[in-house]
Amino acid sequence: MDHLLSFGHLAAPLALIQSAAVKKGPMLVMHPIDIAVLVVYLLFVVGIGIVTGRGQKTSEDFFLSGRSIPSWITGLAFISANLGALEVMGMSQQGYEYGMMTANFYWVGAIPAMVFMGVAMMPFFYGSKVRSVPEFLKKRYNEGTRFINAITFAVFTPAISGISMYALALVLQDFLGWHFTPSVIVSALVVLVYTFLGGLTASIYNEVLQFFLIVFGIAPMTIIALIANHGWSHFKQWLHTHQLPYLVPQAVAAGSKIAAATTHAVATTHAAATRTVSSMVHTGSAAAVAVKAKATAAVVQLPATQWLHTWKHTISGNNPMHITWPGVVLGLGFVLSFSYWCTNFLVVQRALAAKDMNAAQNTPLLATFPKMLFPFIVILPGVLAIPLIPHLYPGNAMVGGHHVSPTQTFNNVMPLMMAKYYPAGLLGLGLTALMASFMSGMAGNVTAFNTVFTYDLYAVFIRPNAPDRHYLNVGRVMTFVGIIVSVLFAYVVRGESGIMGYTQTIFGVVNAPLIAVFLLGMFTTFTTPIGGFVGLLVGTGTSVSLWILRLHKGFPLYHHYNNNTTAAFWSALWAFCAGAAATIIASLLSNKKASDQLVGLVYQLTPKPDSTNVPFWRRPIVLGVLALVGALILNLLFW
Amino acid sequence: MIDLRLPIGIFFILVGVILMIFGLVSPTNIPNIDVHINIDLYWGIVLLLFGIPMTFFGLRAERKIKKKAST
Numbered sequence: 169m170d171h172l173l174s175f176g177h178l179a180a181p182l183a184l185i186q187s188a189a190v191k192k193g194p195m196l197v198m199h200p201i202d203i204a205v206l207v208v209y210l211l212f213v214v215g216i217g218i219v220t221g222r223g224q225k226t227s228e229d230f231f232l233s234g235r236s237i238p239s240w241i242t243g244l245a246f247i248s249a250n251l252g253a254l255e256v257m258g259m260s261q262q263g264y265e266y267g268m269m270t271a272n273f274y275w276v277g278a279i280p281a282m283v284f285m286g287v288a289m290m291p292f293f294y295g296s297k298v299r300s301v302p303e304f305l306k307k308r309y310n311e312g313t314r315f316i317n318a319i320t321f322a323v324f325t326p327a328i329s330g331i332s333m334y335a336l337a338l339v340l341q342d343f344l345g346w347h348f349t350p351s352v353i354v355s356a357l358v359v360l361v362y363t364f365l366g367g368l369t370a371s372i373y374n375e376v377l378q379f380f381l382i383v384f385g386i387a388p389m390t391i392i393a394l395i396a397n398h399g400w401s402h403f404k405q406w407l408h409t410h411q412l413p414y415l416v417p418q419a420v421a422a423g424s425k426i427a428a429a430t431t432h433a434v435a436t437t438h439a440a441a442t443r444t445v446s447s448m449v450h451t452g453s454a455a456a457v458a459v460k461a462k463a464t465a466a467v468v469q470l471p472a473t474q475w476l477h478t479w480k481h482t483i484s485g486n487n488p489m490h491i492t493w494p495g496v497v498l499g500l501g502f503v504l505s506f507s508y509w510c511t512n513f514l515v516v517q518r519a520l521a522a523k524d525m526n527a528a529q530n531t532p533l534l535a536t537f538p539k540m541l542f543p544f545i546v547i548l549p550g551v552l553a554i555p556l557i558p559h560l561y562p563g564n565a566m567v568g569g570h571h572v573s574p575t576q577t578f579n580n581v582m583p584l585m586m587a588k589y590y591p592a593g594l595l596g597l598g599l600t601a602l603m604a605s606f607m608s609g610m611a612g613n614v615t616a617f618n619t620v621f622t623y624d625l626y627a628v629f630i631r632p633n634a635p636d637r638h639y640l641n642v643g644r645v646m647t648f649v650g651i652i653v654s655v656l657f658a659y660v661v662r663g664e665s666g667i668m669g670y671t672q673t674i675f676g677v678v679n680a681p682l683i684a685v686f687l688l689g690m691f692t693t694f695t696t697p698i699g700g701f702v703g704l705l706v707g708t709g710t711s712v713s714l715w716i717l718r719l720h721k722g723f724p725l726y727h728h729y730n731n732n733t734t735a736a737f738w739s740a741l742w743a744f745c746a747g748a749a750a751t752i753i754a755s756l757l758s759n760k761k762a763s764d765q766l767v768g769l770v771y772q773l774t775p776k777p778d779s780t781n782v783p784f785w786r787r788p789i790v791l792g793v794l795a796l797v798g799a800l801i802l803n804l805l806f807w
Numbered sequence: 808m809i810d811l812r813l814p815i816g817i818f819f820i821l822v823g824v825i826l827m828i829f830g831l832v833s834p835t836n837i838p839n840i841d842v843h844i845n846i847d848l849y850w851g852i853v854l855l856l857f858g859i860p861m862t863f864f865g866l867r868a869e870r871k872i873k874k875k876a877s878t
Contacts, residue, residue: 201825204825205822205825208818208821208822208825209818212814215814216814219814220808220809369808376811376815377814380815380819380857384819384853388850395837395840395842589837589838589839590837590838591836591837592835593829593830593835593851594826594846597826597850
């Protein structure tokens, strides 16, 4: 405690939270220099909230930044809003568990959709002057379609924010020994202060600061991990001489398919009666530690080099993620990816804040360039950690009859690496980056939630035609409510295992059916208001049903997939197909809108934005092609 | 509205200086590896090299805005 007390008033509030840490002897103790970095960050984010809060007079200032922000800022905010704590910690965890296949979330599951969003879809969103995604659905279809989207978004957005908050508080508790409740409350208060004062502008400005902080706080880990592995070629050599375990559902493992495909498998062990499988420990020697895993499953040993490839082993499905290429291309690359990046208001809202059409189109396009490099910061450290931190387990594993320590789970690869390799000073920067990732994600969710609630639920169903000032005040109150609900969700999921996978499931439930309705609405003229409504209802019903069918033992899809990631890919694809089929059938049976009502909403009936007056290098199509070429090169490099 | 490059630049200058001074005053190597690198010092310099141009461009933009407003 001496070093904390000697640091004077700056350390005092944190010392209170940290007192438990010192008593229990946590894995990490913050040095005063680490606390100084954290305090500087907290002062800046609150300061930005105060400065940007001045001069916010209308609801459009608060919810859409007065549509005045340059594209480089909205572009970075576009990806930063997506960079929640689950992204930074979850991606390194998946890097450790599945290897470079995880990069498919970026190079297949993000870049093409972001390009499509900027080039093809943004002219409709920005050009129609809508204030939210549900409002676009109202214009293209009807009030009912808007309601379904608004209500599911308003319910699930604070849930994701709460899960993210829980994940961060858990790290602070497990590694620093901070109490759960003060950690949650302090983090929530900081986000509340700046989003309440500065609305979307404060959120966007802080997201950009947080983006750079995450880059500079996490990037040294890749460099250090490479040094610790004695370089890339030495690391690859290690992989060539080792094998790693992965979990296969018993139903699949027992069949001939996997047996035929697993030509390199050396061991398959399962004990279905006790639901016990041998260890998921990354030792390469398959230590026979008994681990109680969630699934009735088998552990197969694969050559460790498979952890370096994104596509090569997706033909057989014999890969760490146990998925085949159609699942990656259609489930992730098409449905989940396009639905998230093209229809999720959390990210679309950043582009709507841009100062003009060109800036709005370039928002997702400029974001693709840092986005495609992010795997090297968030995934690669997880992959490189395999030989460095060998004994990690799934979250609900039991070793020798005891639950494994929370700090020894896959989820905590990133903080474990920081604990091992970051000295005081850099550790403060790294931990602050983790907190920043949480705050940017939470603020993004809360600002999207308050906008959808105010514009699409309150102003439509509760109090229409109120003065603008009233909606501004409602927005501020809903900021507060959004944060309270997020905190409550953090307590609801407290103690639950496997929460990381829930977010992918939630995205699948909310967004996957939406993209079918959007694409048909934007690119065909025959879809009708009833068609859109029925399509969204059926699509959402399908994704919820699939979710329920794999929740409990005895249900038909229980353990059908070996992980939530694979399940989310396939469920999204089925929900998309159901939603699209329902939209088409219902449209053929109902009356469509007159053509003049669809101008600005449907591709064929809308004048295309003229970009000939902007410099060549700022044209959306040029940036889009460059982004696709970059993603293609990265896919080939890690084939 | 304030040019965003200004607060970002100042933030990274501050944090860069904190790391640099700490790296100079109490040189610490990266734990658990056998290579001696004063990472705080070097990473502080990296942050400073990022923060200075951001602040410069931010200040320049602010001056331009003020000049425009006065004319």
